[in-house]
Amino acid sequence: MDIMKIEMRANEWYGDAPVELEFPDDWAVHEQRMAGHDAPPLSLKKVADKLQQPVGSPALSTIAKGKRRCVIIIDDMTRPTKTWQMLPPVLDELHRGGITDDMISFVMATGTHGPRMLPEFIKKLGEDTIEKYCVFNHNTYDNFTDVGKTSYGTPVQINREVMNCDLKIAIAAMIPHGQFGFGGGAKILLPGVSSYESTNHNHLLREGLAARLDAEEAARMVNFDFIVNALINGNQDVSDIVCGDVVEAHREGVKRASGHYITRIAENVDISITNGYPMANEGYKSFKIARESVKEGGDVVFIIHSAEGARVHYRNGRWGMDYGGHGWRSDMYVRRPWKMKRVIVFSPYIMKSEMRYYGNDSIWFKSWNDALNTLKEANGPGTKVAIYPCGTMQISESEVEKALAKFNF
Numbered sequence: 001m002d003i004m005k006i007e008m009r010a011n012e013w014y015g016d017a018p019v020e021l022e023f024p025d026d027w028a029v030h031e032q033r034m035a036g037h038d039a040p041p042l043s044l045k046k047v048a049d050k051l052q053q054p055v056g057s058p059a060l061s062t063i064a065k066g067k068r069r070c071v072i073i074i075d076d077m078t079r080p081t082k083t084w085q086m087l088p089p090v091l092d093e094l095h096r097g098g099i100t101d102d103m104i105s106f107v108m109a110t111g112t113h114g115p116r117m118l119p120e121f122i123k124k125l126g127e128d129t130i131e132k133y134c135v136f137n138h139n140t141y142d143n144f145t146d147v148g149k150t151s152y153g154t155p156v157q158i159n160r161e162v163m164n165c166d167l168k169i170a171i172a173a174m175i176p177h178g179q180f181g182f183g184g185g186a187k188i189l190l191p192g193v194s195s196y197e198s199t200n201h202n203h204l205l206r207e208g209l210a211a212r213l214d215a216e217e218a219a220r221m222v223n224f225d226f227i228v229n230a231l232i233n234g235n236q237d238v239s240d241i242v243c244g245d246v247v248e249a250h251r252e253g254v255k256r257a258s259g260h261y262i263t264r265i266a267e268n269v270d271i272s273i274t275n276g277y278p279m280a281n282e283g284y285k286s287f288k289i290a291r292e293s294v295k296e297g298g299d300v301v302f303i304i305h306s307a308e309g310a311r312v313h314y315r316n317g318r319w320g321m322d323y324g325g326h327g328w329r330s331d332m333y334v335r336r337p338w339k340m341k342r343v344i345v346f347s348p349y350i351m352k353s354e355m356r357y358y359g360n361d362s363i364w365f366k367s368w369n370d371a372l373n374t375l376k377e378a379n380g381p382g383t384k385v386a387i388y389p390c391g392t393m394q395i396s397e398s399e400v401e402k403a404l405a406k407f408n409f
Contacts, residue, residue, distance in 0.1 A: 004029060008389055010305035012080060012236055012278040013123050019305060021273075021368055026381040032293075034394045036260035037234035041085070042241065048089035050241050051228075056248025060090070060226050064097025064167055069105075071165035073188055074172070076110045077120050078311045080278035080393075081173040081230055084126040085238045090171065090228060099167070106135040107161050109172070109192030112199050112325070114312030115139070136161055140196045140314060147221050152214040154202050156221050157195035169226040174242070174253045175261075175279075176395040178288075179203070179211050181406035182257050184229040185250030186215035189222065200315060200326050209406050219246045229253040231260050234390050236278040254407055263394040266386035268295040270379050272340070273303065274391030280306035284333035284357045286391025288399060293386045296339045299375060302358060304347040310354045318353060334359035341378075346371045 003022045006029065010019040023029050042050070052059060064070065072090070074083050094104065106125065108116060115137035121130050129135070138159050145163035147156040162168060170192075174184035191199035198218075205211045224246045231253070233239040240260070242253035266272075272294035276283025283304040290300045310317075315325040316332065324332075334343055334357070343362040345355075350364055365371040388394050395403065 006031065006387065008275050008303060008387070009235065009277050010275065010280070010303065011307065012280065013077060013120070014307040019303060019368070022372065023385065024376070027379075027383040027385055029385040029387065030266055031387045031389060032263055032266050033234065033389060034261050034263045036231065036239060037390065039233040039239035039260070041233065041235070041237035041239055044088055047086050047241060048092065051089055051093055051243055054226070054244030054249065055242060055252045056245030057226060060093040060169065061097040063225050064094050064099045067097070067099060067167040069103050069165040070094060070099050070167040070169065071162050072104065072106045073109050073162065073168070073170040073193060074106060074124060075188060075192070076108050076113055077116055077124070078113060078279060078282050079173045079175065079183070080232050080236045081124070081171070082236065082238060083124045083171050084129070086171055086228060086230065086241060087125065087129065101132060104133055105161060105165070106133055107159055107193055108135065108137055109170070109188050110138045110140070111191040111194070112140050112196055112313060112315040114314070138193045140199065144195050150214050150217045150221070152205055152210060152217070154190070154214050154218065155195070155198050156190070156218045157198045158189070158222055159193035162193050163222065168222065168224050169228075171228045172230065173232055174229040174257045175232070175393055176257070176399070176403060180215070181212065181403040182254050184253060185227065186212070186219040186224070186246050188227065189224055190215040190218045194218070196314065203315070203327060209408070212406060216247050231257055232278065232393065251407060254404070258400045258404055261393050261395045262400050263289065263388065263396060265289070265292050265396045266384070267293065269293055269298065269384040269386045270295060271299045271301060271375060271383060271385045273301040273385065274388045275303040276306065276392055277390055279392040280304050281308055281311045283392060286388065286394070287334050289388050289391050289394050289396060291338055291340070292396050292398070294340045297341045299342045299344060299378070300340045301371065301375070302343070302345045304345055305349070307349055309349055309351045310357055318356065330356060331360060333357050334362065344371055344374065
């Protein structure tokens with residue numbers, strides 16, 4: 001039998017080695033890409049130009065004048081942001097405002113995720129930056145400044161290094177997010193550089209707009225100065241930025257992001273395949289798009305190529321055989337009952353304690369050939385297959401509507 005081959009991007013942060021998927025030639029296989037998949041990456045000049053067009057804020061160089069210390073908050077390795085693609089023009093703006101290199105430090109906004117080490121800092125920022133500036137992990141359990149409480153009752157306990165600086169800026173990806181609608185904006189502060197107590201209280205605000213509005217109120221309380229929100233294309237490159245005020249720039253960014261990540265759904269397919277790229281360490285987030293696509297009794301397949309496995313999560317992670325953090329459940333992410341018959345995971349990196357993230361009855365394979373043979377058992381000629389190549393960023397039209405409803409547009 002003839003075969004067809006489709007190449008998927010994979011192994012982000014670990015060499016970007018692609019994955020080749022083979023299928024029987026008599027199957028109908030379609031790749032469903034998001035609208036911004038092929039958006040060209042921004043040059044440094046274009047980044048610099050966009051920094052001169054802030055939303056709801058003066059230019060960064062203007063804000064920087066007269067400040068004595070600057071912190072640059074960056075998102076962590078669960079986000080695909082190549083911060084180094086934007087950083088030089090940001091530093092140039094700071095220098096024009098009178099900020100010298102010895103006045104700048106970086107904090108990685110790990111929230112309640114685990115800390116990172118030198119190799120990861122280099123991947124995010126570049127080796128020269130790590131040698132030139134102090135870069136710190138956030139610690140969700142210690143070293144905070146207590147700023148008060150929001151009107152939602154959330155204690156605003158913020159990373160001490162952040163609060164020691166009178167110029168607070170951030171560079172972060174704007175990615176679809178279930179609770180906040182879209183990441184970026186004030187989320188980089190709460191939960192990004194907040195205490196576990198602050199984060200837990202914020203995450204329990206499940207109704208409507210509360211969690212996001214709570215984070216934005218906290219950002220105002222700490223006098224957050226400037227943010228650079230990045231949109232990411234299908235090659236994990238920065239293809240657009242919206243900068244300026246932490247709230248107003250985020251609103252404008254959401255309008256662009258909703259059109260950038262939107263994806264046409266192939267409905268009622270026999271096999272719905274979602275690639276964890278470029279956030280495979282949180283690859284289960286691609287479940288929604290796969291679930292919308294598969295028919296009753298069909299198969300959902302995850303492609304998860306994360307050399308580090310799932311991210312460490314102090315709040316939502318599993319910490320024992322039958323327990324985890326405050327937000328953990330035994331059916332945490334891929335929950336039953338759903339209409340698909342099977343959940344299959346293709347991953348060369350298997351860790352038993354993490355398998356539950358993909359459903360208690362998920363079936364795991366280290367090779368695509370083994371996974372394909374299992375799929376063939378229930379699927380013959382004419383099988384309809386949809387592949388979502390950047391499943392963790394892709395969002396359907398119906399999910400876009402839900403996300404935008406969180407912003408009162």
